[in-house]
Amino acid sequence: MPSPRSAAPASSPARSWAHARITATVEQRRVLDSAAPAIVISALAGTGKTTTLCMKACNLLLQAGKAGQAREPAPILFLAYSRAGVTAIRDRMLQLHGKVPASMQILTMEQLCEVVLKEQGDPVEKLDDPVRRRFLILQAQQALRLELERNDHGGGSDDDELLAQNVDIDAFLAFEALAKKKLLHRDIEDSGLDLRAFCDDQGLDYGLCRLYGQYERMRVGMNHEPRFYAEGDCTFELCRQLGALDWDQPLDALRERYSAVLFDELHDLDEGALMVLRKLVQGGNGLFVGAGDFNQHIHEGSFSVFGSGLQRMRECLPADTEVLAINTTRRFGAEICAALNPLFGVAFAPMAQSSDAFAHLTYDSDEHCAAQLVELHGQIVNAWGALQDAKGDGKGTGQNNSSLNVVLRSPQDSILLEWVFGHEGVHYGCQGMSPFYLRREVALALALMWALQGDGGERHLTPGIVGAAVEGLLHYGRRAARGGAADVDLLAQGRFDDAGWTDLPGAQEGQKLAATLHSSATRMRRYIAHGTLDPSAPELADACAQLMALAPNACAPLLADAGLFCAHPLVRRIFAEAPINGAERSACLASLQALAGLAHGLPVAELLGRLTLLATASIAMHQANEPISLRLLSVEACKGREFTFVAVPFVERGRFPGPASHQEAYRERNMLYVAMTRARAALWLVESAAKPVWPGPV
Numbered sequence: 001m002p003s004p005r006s007a008a009p010a011s012s013p014a015r016s017w018a019h020a021r022i023t024a025t026v027e028q029r030r031v032l033d034s035a036a037p038a039i040v041i042s043a044l045a046g047t048g049k050t051t052t053l054c055m056k057a058c059n060l061l062l063q064a065g066k067a068g069q070a071r072e073p074a075p076i077l078f079l080a081y082s083r084a085g086v087t088a089i090r091d092r093m094l095q096l097h098g099k100v101p102a103s104m105q106i107l108t109m110e111q112l113c114e115v116v117l118k119e120q121g122d123p124v125e126k127l128d129d130p131v132r133r134r135f136l137i138l139q140a141q142q143a144l145r146l147e148l149e150r151n152d153h154g155g156g157s158d159d160d161e162l163l164a165q166n167v168d169i170d171a172f173l174a175f176e177a178l179a180k181k182k183l184l185h186r187d188i189e190d191s192g193l194d195l196r197a198f199c200d201d202q203g204l205d206y207g208l209c210r211l212y213g214q215y216e217r218m219r220v221g222m223n224h225e226p227r228f229y230a231e232g233d234c235t236f237e238l239c240r241q242l243g244a245l246d247w248d249q250p251l252d253a254l255r256e257r258y259s260a261v262l263f264d265e266l267h268d269l270d271e272g273a274l275m276v277l278r279k280l281v282q283g284g285n286g287l288f289v290g291a292g293d294f295n296q297h298i299h300e301g302s303f304s305v306f307g308s309g310l311q312r313m314r315e316c317l318p319a320d321t322e323v324l325a326i327n328t329t330r331r332f333g334a335e336i337c338a339a340l341n342p343l344f345g346v347a348f349a350p351m352a353q354s355s356d357a358f359a360h361l362t363y364d365s366d367e368h369c370a371a372q373l374v375e376l377h378g379q380i381v382n383a384w385g386a387l388q389d390a391k392g393d394g395k396g397t398g399q400n401n402s403s404l405n406v407v408l409r410s411p412q413d414s415i416l417l418e419w420v421f422g423h424e425g426v427h428y429g430c431q432g433m434s435p436f437y438l439r440r441e442v443a444l445a446l447a448l449m450w451a452l453q454g455d456g457g458e459r460h461l462t463p464g465i466v467g468a469a470v471e472g473l474l475h476y477g478r479r480a481a482r483g484g485a486a487d488v489d490l491l492a493q494g495r496f497d498d499a500g501w502t503d504l505p506g507a508q509e510g511q512k513l514a515a516t517l518h519s520s521a522t523r524m525r526r527y528i529a530h531g532t533l534d535p536s537a538p539e540l541a542d543a544c545a546q547l548m549a550l551a552p553n554a555c556a557p558l559l560a561d562a563g564l565f566c567a568h569p570l571v572r573r574i575f576a577e578a579p580i581n582g583a584e585r586s587a588c589l590a591s592l593q594a595l596a597g598l599a600h601g602l603p604v605a606e607l608l609g610r611l612t613l614l615a616t617a618s619i620a621m622h623q624a625n626e627p628i629s630l631r632l633l634s635v636e637a638c639k640g641r642e643f644t645f646v647a648v649p650f651v652e653r654g655r656f657p658g659p660a661s662h663q664e665a666y667r668e669r670n671m672l673y674v675a676m677t678r679a680r681a682a683l684w685l686v687e688s689a690a691k692p693v694w695p696g697p698v
């Protein structure tokens, strides 16, 4: 067994990794040479946090090899907060070490907790299907109603409100995730307040909090044997076990298990993850090295490592923890550093002799912005990228240089861009979002147009679009509320109705139905109007069904101009009345508006015709393995990654960075920071002339 917290030797080897072009910088060497039992690297973007951690891992592996111990040394644990972080570590290890060594485990915190629970004998039944999850939430709500009725509540208007409310499932999911990340139950207990008073005090939604309690009781059962684990539940469960221990008491399962613990993305730590991390450090798992860029803290519920946050983290680490800063970026050069520093009030330093380019463009309208991106894309494909490829400036990443990477704050912003680039015949890819026509709100609008038009049109929608539209119908059209089918006796006992477990429609339901519906607009129309394919079912009365019942003279102008269709009050009503939260409602309406913008003046038949051509061309290019020359990415999807050419368009006060309360404004700022720190060779900021953010500070 390795000695716990074995200190690094005074001087680590100059290079224990195979990559000849990577030698540690002065700042990185400080980390490699540190003899402290724990190190926190506080660094800016692209300064080599992941690389430095991997270098450190290579050094540790070399030392372990040299030590020639009789027994296999304990493995190194390399944690990242996100799955994307795990991929980034794997890639960097491959780059530096040629492989991921068997003596290294690269895991997210949730994956580590799952491993530990399984070792304890818990089968860890996973629940990944979002549609099933929704049904269970509806069952929990039904059970809560039964309980309130049984107790004849007497709770007055609060409980009446709970009985009347229809749960907004997305709001519930967001609440649940946050409550678990923040370990809300501890705060409730510590407050000594009753739930209502606690919610008032913290500005929390009482109904959601109450339902959360009910759902959790049903999930874990009377004897605390969790029936299933959704994402985040494994960490939450381990935290529950840790909560029963004294502050200094280690958890056996996390004790002397590893020879070192490395943690990338420290800025995303939440209360739960911090609790597990503390036990790992306490448990004699050797050296701890964590790295984070506190400007990249963008997740809701992460405990902020700003200001006193760093102090809080240090309280969990040994007293002689060393905090080291890295400001010299290896990703980009002086021009991008000079653009970022005043904008974000940071102090990036470039490496000497690094070359890069920064350009600041402005736009007057979205179309103007899109046109500039098209031009930029052309330049890159025809000139810049080819030049970089010829120079062999792939920097060993194996990336295609001839592509433009466009980072977007909101998926709605991709709608116009996809349409414009699609018409240019560009093979583009979306990461962190689906192509716009496969998003359920857009697909639903398209399927409604198609159904209204009938089978006379030239083209059918693709099965993918119809599948997304069916999901949209279930989600927005209140047609999924089948919680009533559950066994009321079971619910009254605080148990989920497991009997129908396998029969519950899962996420594939949309796809199965789509296979039946996509070849006939008439069938689709019947399905929308009746909510089923059963011909004897009565017609529904919701907004979707009412659209199908419009008289021919009311339909004609809508079919003549798809833009008018998108703006029709009944279409807007679908989203206005949907059981969704305010943020999702605004996002749906923004998508509808973007769709209306490109559909303006186009007959429905033409819009759908062009769109299906665009979708089928994209599938064909994909099947022919044609390289992608344009990538549209969400901020979350580009985090931790780097690209040769990056454009950040639609930068506009109130849009990117988006509107946010004072408390949350830093997350919006950080999203722009993450987007703008991904470029290696060239960065374009495309900003609104009317509402600029430049020159900052944001």
Ligand SMILES: Nc1ncnc2c1ncn2[C@@H]1O[C@H](COP(=O)(O)OP(=O)(O)OP(=O)(O)O)[C@@H](O)[C@H]1O
Residues within 6 Å of the ligand: 021, 022, 023, 024, 025, 028, 043, 044, 045, 046, 047, 048, 049, 050, 051, 052, 293, 329, 330, 331, 395, 639, 640, 641, 642
């Ligand atoms: N010592 C070095 N020598 C040469 N290149 C380096 C060195 N350190 C890092 N790099 C390169 O710099 C770039 C950024 O490194 P890395 O991704 O590790 O930074 P990061 O701080 O983890 O980034 P992010 O903040 O985006 O997560 C990569 O291309 C990496 O290969």
